[in-house]
Amino acid sequence: xxxxxxxxxxxxxxxxxxxxxxSERHLRxxxxxxxxxxxxxxxxxxSIYMFAAATTRISxxxxxxxxxxxxxxxxxxxTDDQFHIALWNTLVFTFFAVSIEFLLGLGLALLxxxxxxxxxxxxxxxxxxxxxxxxxxxxxxxxxxEPQFGVLNEIMFQLGLPLQAxxxxxxxxxxxxxxxxxxxxxxxxxLLMLAGLSSxxxxxxxxxxxxxxxxxxxxxxxxxxxxxxxxxxxxxxxxMDALRLFDLVFILTGGGPADRTKTLSLYIYQVAYRFAxxxxxxxxxxxxxxxxxxxxxxxxxxMRLAT
Amino acid sequence: xxxxRASLISQRIAAAVAIxxxxxxxxxxxxxxxxxxxxxxxxxxxxxxxxFPANPTLKHYNAAFIERPFLQYGLxxxxxxxxxxxxxxxxxxxxxYALARFKYPGQWRYQISFWILSTxxxxxxxxxxxxxxxxxxxxxxxxxxxxxxxYTAFNLPFATWMMKSYFQDLPVELExxxxxxxxxxxxxxxxxxxxxxxxxLAATAIFCLIISWNEFLLxxxxxxxxxxxxxxxxxxxxxxxxxxxxxxxxxxxxxxCIPIMIFAFVVQKHLVRGLSFGAVKG
Numbered sequence: 408x409x410x411x412x413x414x415x416x417x418x419x420x421x422x423x424x425x426x427x428x429x430s431e432r433h434l435r436x437x438x439x440x441x442x443x444x445x446x447x448x449x450x451x452x453x454s455i456y457m458f459a460a461a462t463t464r465i466s467x468x469x470x471x472x473x474x475x476x477x478x479x480x481x482x483x484x485x486t487d488d489q490f491h492i493a494l495w496n497t498l499v500f501t502f503f504a505v506s507i508e509f510l511l512g513l514g515l516a517l518l519x520x521x522x523x524x525x526x527x528x529x530x531x532x533x534x535x536x537x538x539x540x541x542x543x544x545x546x547x548x549x550x551x552x553e554p555q556f557g558v559l560n561e562i563m564f565q566l567g568l569p570l571q572a573x574x575x576x577x578x579x580x581x582x583x584x585x586x587x588x589x590x591x592x593x594x595x596x597x598l599l600m601l602a603g604l605s606s607x608x609x610x611x612x613x614x615x616x617x618x619x620x621x622x623x624x625x626x627x628x629x630x631x632x633x634x635x636x637x638x639x640x641x642x643x644x645x646x647m648d649a650l651r652l653f654d655l656v657f658i659l660t661g662g663g664p665a666d667r668t669k670t671l672s673l674y675i676y677q678v679a680y681r682f683a684x685x686x687x688x689x690x691x692x693x694x695x696x697x698x699x700x701x702x703x704x705x706x707x708x709x710m711r712l713a714t
Numbered sequence: 715x716x717x718x719r720a721s722l723i724s725q726r727i728a729a730a731v732a733i734x735x736x737x738x739x740x741x742x743x744x745x746x747x748x749x750x751x752x753x754x755x756x757x758x759x760x761x762x763x764x765x766f767p768a769n770p771t772l773k774h775y776n777a778a779f780i781e782r783p784f785l786q787y788g789l790x791x792x793x794x795x796x797x798x799x800x801x802x803x804x805x806x807x808x809x810x811y812a813l814a815r816f817k818y819p820g821q822w823r824y825q826i827s828f829w830i831l832s833t834x835x836x837x838x839x840x841x842x843x844x845x846x847x848x849x850x851x852x853x854x855x856x857x858x859x860x861x862x863x864x865y866t867a868f869n870l871p872f873a874t875w876m877m878k879s880y881f882q883d884l885p886v887e888l889e890x891x892x893x894x895x896x897x898x899x900x901x902x903x904x905x906x907x908x909x910x911x912x913x914x915l916a917a918t919a920i921f922c923l924i925i926s927w928n929e930f931l932l933x934x935x936x937x938x939x940x941x942x943x944x945x946x947x948x949x950x951x952x953x954x955x956x957x958x959x960x961x962x963x964x965x966x967x968x969x970x971c972i973p974i975m976i977f978a979f980v981v982q983k984h985l986v987r988g989l990s991f992g993a994v995k996g
Contacts, residue, residue, distance in 0.1 A: 427898070434899050435816035439826065442809035442870055449867035450833040453844035460843070515732060522729045529733065531982045533740055537989075538978045540928040542946035543967040546953065547747040550960065556759045558746060564762075590743065595989060602986040602994050640993050651837035654930045654946075658953055672839040672931070679843055680935070692840040703835045 454696070460689035480690035490691060492666050493674035499581065500670065501649040504588045508645060511589065512596025513638075517626075520604045534598060536591045545658035548587040549574070552659070574659045580667045584655055592648075596641050603637030604630075639710035643703065650699055671695050744971070751775070751964035758960050774961035775969075783940040784966050787948035791970075794858050794933075794944060795926035798865040802922050805866075806873025807915065811903055813874070814881035815889075827878070831991065834871035838931050841867065846935055856938040864932045869922045872991060876921070879992030880914030881907060917984035920977050927974065945970045 430437060461480050463473040484490055523530055536544065551559050552573035560570045574583040607630065615625050631638075653672040656662055662669035662677070669677075671691070679688035750758050752770040778784040813827050842864070849860040888910070889902040897905065908915075930946040937943045943951075949966050952959040978985070986994050 431898055431900065435812055435818065438808040438812040438816075438903075442805040442830070442874055443826070445805060445866060446830060446833050446870060449845075449863070450836060450841065452848075453841040456844035456847070457840065515736065518729055518732050522726075522733070526733075527982070529737070531979055533736055534978055534982070534985060535744060535975065536740060538924060538974045539744075540930075540946055540967075540970050540974065542928075542930050542949050543747070543971050544743075546949060546963045546967050547743045549953070549958070550747060550750060550964070551743060556761050556763060558763050561762050590739070594740070598986055599990060599994055637994055640990050644990065647835055651839065653839065657930075657934075658950060672837060675839045676931075676935075685843055685847075688843055692837075692843065695837055696840045699837060700832060700835055704832070 454693075457689045457693050457696075460686050461693055463686055465686045476686065480687050481694075483687060484690060484694060489666070489669070489674060493669045493671045496581065496667070496669055497650060497652065497671045500585060500588075500652060500668075501646055504585045504592070504649050505642065505645045507585070507589050508593045508596050509638075509642060511593045512598075512641070513600050515593075515597050516600035516604055517630075520601060523601065524605065530598070530601070534594050536593075537595045539591070541591070541654035542658060544587060544591050545655050548583070548590070548655075549659055552583055574668075575664060577664050577667055580660050580664055584652075584659060584668050587655055587659065588649070588652070592645060596645065599637055599641045600634065603634045607633050636710070639706070643706055643710075646706075647699065647703060650695075747964050748968045750960065751968045753961070755961055758964075774965040777959075778962045778966045779969075782948075782962065784945070784948055784962075784969075786940050787943055787945045787966075788969070790858060790940075790942055791927055791944040791946075794861050794865065794942075795923045797858070797862045798869055798926045799919050799922040801862065801866050802869035802873040803915065803919055806870050806918070807877045807908070807911075809870075809874045810877030810879075811881050811907060814878045815886070815907075827875075830871050830874050834868065834991075838868065842932055842935050845932075849936060855936060856942050858942045860936045861933055861942060861944070864936060865926045865929060868929075868932075869925055872925070873918050873922060875991045875993075876918040876988060877911070877914060879987065879995070880911050880918075883914075883995075884910050913984070917981050917988055920981045921984075921988040924974060924977055927970075 462476055462478070464476045464479075465473055551557055552575075554560060554570070554572045554575060557573070559573060563570055571579055574580050576583075611629050612625060615629060620628070651672050652670045653676070656668045656670055656673050657676075660668040662673045672695075675688050675691050675695070678684050678691065749767050751774055752767045752772070753764065754769060754771055754773065757764045757767065757769060779788075809830070813823060813830075817823070818826070845860075845864055846855070849855045849857075854860045884907060889906050892902040892906045893899065928946070929944075930950070933944045933947050934950070937947060940948075945966065949963050949970070952963045952966075981988060
């Protein structure tokens with residue numbers, strides 16, 4: 408895939424001053440090091456700190472020393488209903504939002520593949536939602552969902568359907584969040600699927616057409632297997648994002664009503680800053696971190712994505 | 715024959731309908747927030763809603779950007795996004811080049827690449843508590859630098875992988891030729907590979923700008939006052955428990971989208987690659 412270059416076989420590297428020669432010889436380390444050190448500092452340090460914090464009791468009074476608490480904070484996870492609700496909400500949201508985005512995105516891409524390539528500007532317009540700041544998306548949908556003067560209830564009224572509180576309704580709040588997320592991220596799946604479709608080889612389809620394979624069989628036996636790597640990447644990136652959902656719920660519902668839209672990220676935020684309990688927040692964070700990394704790694708290995 | 719033509723026509727109609735519906739659904743919410751930002755409050759709250767701002771006003775833009783510090787928020791956003799982009803791009807380009815070109819013992823290149831990507835899997839909420847305490851200890855809370863440092867953690871893996879994929883696309887022979895002509899390895903990178911990777915650099919930079927410009931959670935926790943607060947934080951601050959300042963947040967929210975729309979058009983050719991960390995080449 409990549410040709411390796413001889414490192415020290417150049418004229419200057421042999422004849423240059425000592426420092427230059429040294430840096431030339433160690434270039435592969437020197438070029439990689441700064442990025443790795445920054446990432447180590449910004450991810451490994453926090454992880455270690457989180458572990459230390461999770462195994463102690465931290466008093467709000469900075470003069471009181473930390474007290475070792477062992478696994479207490481982790482055991483609390485087992486009995487904390489709020490945590491279970493947040494976990495469940497996050498999983499429900501991730502499952503439905505990503506599934507709908509995937510099906511819509513793939514369906515649209517299959518339908519429009521042949522036409523939209525000539526309509527490049529259209530593609531760019533359809534991309535707008537996912538580029539928008541999530542906060543702008545959140546206030547936009549807040550405005551649309553507004554029960555009194557929102558546009559969605561006006562449409563319901565025109566259609567003769569009952570008006571709803573949408574994001575403020577116990578049963579519809581999660582649905583409302585999912586719709587806003589689907590609006591923002593379906594274009595992402597759509598775009599990736601279009602890219603996958605445009606790189607499909609033509610011969611197998613010609614052969615299949617000669618053999619008289621139905622469109623459905625062609626899709627199932629050719630298109631889907633060819634698209635598999637792109638599908639896997641799209642799903643992985645969407646799931647990673649969905650599992651950390653924060654912005655939309657922060658603005659649209661604040662986690663309510665009745666905790667129906669409280670996600671793990673929002674719950675950690677509340678525990679750490681509203682309940683001022685950094686130790687327990689650290690324990691939940693470690694759980695989320697471990698679960699996300701374990702899941703992503705499993706998924707990447709399973710789909711053979713890392714090459 | 716006639717049957718396949720009929721099915722072709724019906725397929726075209728279906729595609730046209732799908733495009734029309736997708737366009738309406740995509741554009742209506744954007745139009746709605748833009749339209750509302752130009753309406754007087756009474757028209758924002760009108761039932762039935764006013765579909766088109768019949769009585770346009772810049773009142774809310776004035777309220778947000780002149781009377782309230784949204785200009786400052788925007789400036790903070792811009793400074794933070796640019797600083798983050800520069801740091802991530804410099805470090806990420808070097809690391810991306812190293813991972814694309816150099817040989818490392820055993821499986822190291824693969825392991826390091828994967829580790830760099832895996833840091834991006836960390837949910838931001840997980841790293842933010844220790845970063846908050848560290849910045850508090852260093853007396854850096856509520857500064858733009860704290861936000862820049864935190865954002866770098868999320869942009870650097872992205873920049874590294876993007877640049878790695880662009881460098882892998884470049885033919886290695888050109889750098890070899892430069893080195894045969896007496897250039898150093900570093901010189902070949904600087905004078906041959908880097909200029910050739912310019913489109914990739916531009917695309918990566920724009921993506922870093924967009925990611926930083928849009929980010930909310932980290933800024934929410936690391937900033938406290940208008941000295942360092944960004945545009946998304948300013949907007950969220952006008953959605954309070956008691957009142958939502960619809961006009962103001964519409965004006966600020968729509969304004970926050972404008973640079974993003976321009977950027978989206980500029981990077982449209984690189985969009986797929988950027989969104990997939992360089993994994994899918996559009």
